[in-house]
Amino acid sequence: MSGNPTDLRVVRTKQAIRAALIALIEEKGFEAISVKDITERANINRGTFYSHYEDKFDLMDKCQEQLLKEMETKIVPNIPKLIEETKKHEAGPMPIAVLMPFFEFLHANQSFMKALLGPKGDAAFQVKMKECLNRGMFGPENAIFNADGLLVPPRYLASYIASAHIGVIQEWLNGGAIEPPEEIARIISAMTIHGPLFAAGIRKKR
Template identity: 45%
Template structure:
C-alpha cells in the first residue's frame, strides 16, 4: 500500500513538473526557462526536481520519451488488418485510444508539436509511425506492386498523419477521438484522391497517360 502511494505521488509530481514546463514554454520559450522557473511554477523545491531530472533538457527528453512509450503500447495492440476490418465495419476502434491519449495530454502535445515545440520530436514521431506501423502494414497486407519509391511513400504518409494530428490540436480538437480515428483510417485506406471525391475526374487522365506510355 505504501509503495502504491509513493508511486502515485511520483507520478503526480512528474505531471506537475511537466505541466510547469508546458506553461513556461508557452510563455517564454524553452531556451529561456530555468530550473528555478520550473520549481516555482510547479510549487516544489529544487531537491524534488533533481530527484527526477538532471536539468531542463533531461526533463524535456524524458517527457517526450514518455509520450513515445505510451503510443507504443497502443500500436503494440494494433494490427494492420484491424484497420481494414474496422473501416469495412465502420468501427474505427483501433485508433480511438490513440486520439483519446492525445486529447488527455493535449496541452503538452499541442505545444511540443507546434511552432514553439521541439522539431526533433516531430522527426521522432514520424520515425515511430514508420517503424511501428507503416512498415509492418506493408509487410503484412497484400498489395499490388508499388507505383512510387517506398521511401517517398513513407515520407508522404507519416507527414500526412502527423499533419492531421497537428491540425486537430491547433483547432481545439472540435471533432471527438472517434471521428478523428475514422478520418485518419479513411485517408489511409482510400487515399486522399478518393476521399476528396476526385477519383472519377482524374481516372480518364490517368488512363490516358497510361495509354500514351504504352
Template identity: 30%
Template sequence: MENKKEDRRVERTRMLLHEALMALILEKGYESVTVQDILDRANLGRSTFYSHYRDKDDLFLKGFGHLQTMLEGQHSQMAGKSGGISSEFNLSLELFRHAQQNYRLYKAMVGRQSGQMMSTHAHTLLSDVVRKHLEQYFKDKKKPDVSPEILSHWLVSSFLSLLTWWLDNNMPHTAEKMDEIFRQLTMPGLESVVGHDLSI
C-alpha cells in the same frame, strides 16, 4: 513502508516538474522555457531537478514515455490481428481519442508551441510503429513501388499535420470526425500503392 513514501515523493516531484513544463510550453513555447522557469513554477530547487533529469529535454522526453507505452500496447494488439495494412488506422483513431482526453498534454507535446525537438521525436516514434506493420504487409511483395519507410513517413506526416491543426484550433471536431478526415485524405494514396481497395 519508507520506500513507498519515498517512491510517492519522487513521483510527486516528477509530476510537479512535468506539469510545470507543460503549462509553460502552452504559455510561451518550448524553446523559450528555461530550467529556472520550470523550477520557479514548480517551486522546487535546482538540486532537486538535476537529481531526476539532465536538462529540460530529458524532462520533456521522459514525460512523453506514457504515450510511447500506449503506442507499444497498440502495436502489440495490432500485431495479433489479421488485416495487415488497415491496422494503422485503428492506431490513428486511438491517438485522436487519447489526444481528446489529454488535450493540454498533447497540445504541449505536438502543437505549434512544442518545438522542433518534440515534433521530430513524435514523428520518429509513430513512424516506427507504422513502418513495422507496413513491412509485414509488403514482405511477400517484390520491390514495391513505394517502400514501407517512405509510406510510413508520409502517413505519419499527414497524421501529425492534422493532429496539430486540430489541437491548435481547440478541437473543433470530434476524434472520430478527425479520423474520418484522415482516412479520406490518405486512403486513396494508400490504396494506390497497395493496388486494390482496402476495407476498414
C-alpha cells in the same frame, strides 16, 4: 538522491514539474525556458529539480519517453489489424474502430501533445512519433508495405503517411480538439484511403 517513486512527495513534485513544463512550452517554447522558470512555476526549490533531473533536456527526454512508450505499447499493435481489415473490403469504408484507442490516447494527453507538436514544441518529438507510427506500418509483424507493386520507395510512402497524419493531429489539437476522436479518425481515414485529392472533390473518378 530522491528515488522512491511511491513516496507522495516525489509524486507530487514530479507532477508539478511536468505540469510547469507543459505550460511553459506552450507559453514561450522549450528553448526559452530556464530551470528557474520551471521551479518557480512548479513552486518547488531549484535544488529539488536537480535531485530528479540532470537538466531541462533530461526532463524533456523522460517526459517524451513516457508518452511515446504508452503510445507504442497501447496503440501500435492495432495498426496491422487495421491494414488487414482495409485489405479485406477494398472499396469499403475504413474500419475506424481499430483506430480509436490511438485517438483517444491523444485526446487524453491533449495538453502535452499540443505543446510538443505545436509551433513552440520539439521537432525531435515529431520525428520520434513518426518512427513510432512507422514501426506499426513497416514493423516485422507486417510485411504489407514491403511487397512489390509500390509506385514509390517505401521510406517516402512511410514519411508521407506518418507526416500527413501528424499534421491533421496538430490541426486538431491546435483548434482545441473540439471534434470527438471518432470524427478525426474518420477524416484521416477518408484522405488516406481515397487520397487527399479525391477527398477534395477534385478527382471524381475511382
